[in-house]
Amino acid sequence: METLSIIVIAIIVIAFLVFAGCKLYSNIKLKGLRQTAIDLISEAEEAYEKGKNNEKFQAVFNGILNSLPAFAKVFLNEDTINYFIQSVFDSIKIALDAQAKEEAVDKAEEENNSEG
Numbered sequence: 505m506e507t508l509s510i511i512v513i514a515i516i517v518i519a520f521l522v523f524a525g526c527k528l529y530s531n532i533k534l535k536g537l538r539q540t541a542i543d544l545i546s547e548a549e550e551a552y553e554k555g556k557n558n559e560k561f562q563a564v565f566n567g568i569l570n571s572l573p574a575f576a577k578v579f580l581n582e583d584t585i586n587y588f589i590q591s592v593f594d595s596i597k598i599a600l601d602a603q604a605k606e607e608a609v610d611k612a613e614e615e616n617n618s619e620g
Contacts, residue, residue, distance in 0.1 A: 541592040
């Protein structure tokens, strides 16, 4: 009975280590996927007309799906990939909105300085 317990514990530990390793690799890969998602979003914005958001999103989704290693697809479902793409898009939008706001403030300051 002791031998069986040791084997079961060993299998559980090995399974945990494999899962943790896959999770770590997946996190590292996702950091690389962030840049891939940014590139794909940029390409989709250029390739599709304004208002074709579903087509753009699907193009990015397919590109991300093709970029994932086979084993990662087991751990990541469609909702997770959709959430990832949306979060990257939201980050880009926030950055662009902040940049536009900063440029508007700079322009207003320049106009005030030139008048005064």
